[in-house]
Amino acid sequence: MTVETRRIPLSSPYLDERDEELVLEVLRSGRLSLGPAIDRFEQVFAEKVGAPYAAAVSSGTSGLHLLAVIGGLGAGDEVITSPYSFV
Numbered sequence: 001m002t003v004e005t006r007r008i009p010l011s012s013p014y015l016d017e018r019d020e021e022l023v024l025e026v027l028r029s030g031r032l033s034l035g036p037a038i039d040r041f042e043q044v045f046a047e048k049v050g051a052p053y054a055a056a057v058s059s060g061t062s063g064l065h066l067l068a069v070i071g072g073l074g075a076g077d078e079v080i081t082s083p084y085s086f087v
Helices: 017-029 036-049 060-070
Strands: none
Touching: 017 036
């Protein structure tokens, strides 16, 4: 029996030299998850969307979990979402 494998097409990220410089700056700082770059990102993002604050998370899955906690979801509540939370 032959199993057919199909791939889900995902686009490649666009990164220019400035993006690369900023990533290297963060990597060299040793502060990947907490630090001034994240603080600034949260501040700018909150301002951009008109929110009083924002919280950066490490993945779409973490974001959905945070939303569930903040939203007060509990046992028996129904949640419908995309299975591709990494997109």
